[in-house]
Amino acid sequence: MTVHFIGAGPGAADLITVRGQRLLAACDLCLYAGSTVNQELLEYCSASARKVNTASLDLQQLEHEYMCAWQQGQQVVRLHSGDLSLYSALAEQLRVLERLGIPYTLTPGVPAFAAAAAAIGRELTLPEVAQSLVLTRLSGRASKMPESEQLEHFAKTRATLALHLAIHRLDEIAERLSPFYGEDCPAAVVYRASWEEQQIVTAPLAKLVEACAQHRFERSALVLVGRALGEVEFNNSALYRSDYCRRFR
Structure with missing residues (x-):
C-alpha cells in the first residue's frame, strides 16, 4: 500500500500529468480537496474506487483515512489542486505518514x-x-x-x-x-x-x-x-542570434 500525492493542476481536467492520471485509474481510495479540485478528475478513477471529499476533514480525520487504508492494503491517491510544492499543506501530511511508517510518492502538477x-x-x-x-x-x-x-x-x-x-x-x-x-x-x-x-x-x-x-x-x-x-520593447536574448554558439540546443 502506498499513498500517492498528486498535483491535480490548476483546474482543467486534461492538465493533469499522464502519471497522475494513471495513478488515479489504479487507486482504491481517492481523497480529494473538493473545494479546489475539478471533480471531473474523478472520472479517471475506476467505478469501484471510493472517493472522499476532504474539504471538511481535519488532519486527525485524514490520518484515520490513511490508517484504515493501510490496514486494508488499499492504494490511495491524495489529490491536491495545482502543484504539491506550493501552499498545499503537504508537509504536515507527510509528517503524519512518516510517523506511521506508511510509504508515499509525490507526483507534481501544473502550478x-x-x-x-x-x-x-x-x-x-x-x-x-x-x-x-x-x-x-x-x-x-x-x-x-x-x-x-x-x-x-x-x-x-x-x-x-x-x-x-x-x-x-x-x-x-x-x-x-x-x-x-x-x-x-x-x-x-x-x-x-x-x-x-x-x-x-x-x-x-x-x-x-x-x-x-x-x-x-x-x-x-x-x-x-x-x-x-506588458513590455514589448525589450532586447532579445542572444540565444537565437546567428553568431551565438549553441552548445546545448
Missing part, C-alpha cells in the same frame, strides 16, 4: 501561476526586464508570513510577482506595491485559470482594484504584477 501566464499569453521573465519570479502570499488565518518575507522586501527587487490566496486584499496589494513598481506597472488578475469559468482582468496597478470591482472575485484568483507582463 496555477503557469496556467495564469498561459491565460494572459505572457512570459513572466523577459531579458533585462525581469529574470526572476516571486511566488508569495499575504499573512492569513491559516498561516502568518515570516517577518523577512513581507511584500515590500520582494517588491524592492521589481521581479515579477505572483500572489496567491490574496485576492480579497487587492487594494492593499496595489497600495503596498505602487511605490516600488509604479502606478502604471502592468498587472493582471486571473480567476480560476484553465477552468471553463476563467476570467481575466488586466490593468495598470493603480487601476486594478477598480477594474476588478464589478467581478467580485473572492477566491481562486491569482494576482500577477510586473513590467514583463
